[in-house]
Amino acid sequence: MVNPLVQRLSHFAALSPEEARAVESAVAKVKTLDPHQDIIHRGDIRSFVTALLEGYACRYTTMPEGGRQITAILLPGDFCNLSLFLRRRMDQNVSTFTACTVAEIPHAAIFGLMEAHPRIVRALWWSTLVDEAILREWAIGLGRRSALQRMAHLLCEMLVRLQAAGLAVDHSCRLPLTQADLSDVLGLSTVHTNRILQELRRHDLIVLKGDALAITDWEGLQELCEFNRSYLDPDRS
């Protein structure tokens, strides 16, 4: 199996075999994690950065009143906390949805990589830019899209990202989030999320049963939310 981390980084800047090896050997430890287990807490100090190799995870913040807002869904190849190599303390929580395997890369190894291989700096920076572009698109949706469009947009985004990670066949993929999880992504109540999903099903746009998401009308779903994938791709347009 190709290392998802290398695969992701080469998506942003073509890596030489030597550079790919350098990335792989920067990994100090590989860990497996249970579902719904916290990887990092807000305020933690770490001497390493964590990258997701297998499974689904998220970054989130909890509100003092008890709510939760998910600010990123992490897929294989994503960094859980790249910012930690500059910032001393983690400013949000990261937790798994499913069982996961993660790679731990010591800060020193990151600095070493960056010094020896300028192209890797570029790739790392790119990866944070895409992170930010996704977050921006979520903010736009939270501010200006209806609940229905927001959900449709999220499903489109997930499919495209999972396709890029080689984790989707045709227009189907695994989506191991409960309706409560989806609510915390979209800023909705669980009841409303449930009704929105039913509406998408009623229009024959999707089939979602447990883990399994199938987008049965890809064109229709994209039109509904005016999905434009360009923000997910390095310079497609």
Add this chain to the structure above:
Amino acid sequence: MVNPLVQRLSHFAALSPEEARAVESAVAKVKTLDPHQDIIHRGDIRSFVTALLEGYACRYTTMPEGGRQITAILLPGDFCNLSLFLRRRMDQNVSTFTACTVAEIPHAAIFGLMEAHPRIVRALWWSTLVDEAILREWAIGLGRRSALQRMAHLLCEMLVRLQAAGLAVDHSCRLPLTQADLSDVLGLSTVHTNRILQELRRHDLIVLKGDALAITDWEGLQELCEFNRSYLDPDRS
């Protein structure tokens, strides 16, 4: 006057006098812009990066149906489009609120800076991290805070950022955004924005008249929205 750009960057990584000079001499051109003038459009290709030296500006995206979502408010020292030095095309619009002066830094000069002065890489990366942290906080607010809390949070954030830029005295600053602009930041209608502002005034939390914002109950305003400034500061906690 200290160059706001240098001031901002030294906030993130102490720059030697030589590095400060290097930053200043990377600026190829300084321009002045009218109020409500677009600086960059989505899709533009540029060979330089733009930094704001004076004035207030914003990044925004327009929806196909006609809405607008502002995704960042830019103050002196902020980059309008730092991502452009990696990404070929601009993925959002940037426009001024007030008359502004901006510095144009050619991509080549950025690369030169980064090569000669590793600490500047650090400072630039930091600046994008803070950008992202602000955006994340906005997303959290859009998802999980009431309109009232969102507005309060924005005003707290603006005051702290303007203080850091030396543009606030005590708890007062200039806020040259119309209620329609504020609405496009907070994801509200202008009517609701108006009513929320009245509510803040009624509780004697703020005085806002035209441009002039005075926060008359700083503690109360922070409590109302549970404002915690740590996301704005390099490793305050």
Add this chain to the structure above:
DNA sequence: CGCCGTGTTGACTATTCTCAACCCAGGTGG
């Protein structure tokens, strides 16, 4: 068997939006 997590439903409430009107200050042209 009974419990728990997840999904579903109905009834009611709250928040926010839309539409339409109106006010007011500043600037412009007659």
Add this chain to the structure above:
DNA sequence: CCACCTGGGTTGAGAATAGTCAACACGGCG
């Protein structure tokens, strides 16, 4: 100097979107 226009702010009424509360269904699992 005044009439008019315009952009921003304000108000009221009614509608739409989304939240809350409470109950129930269903499957997996101890």
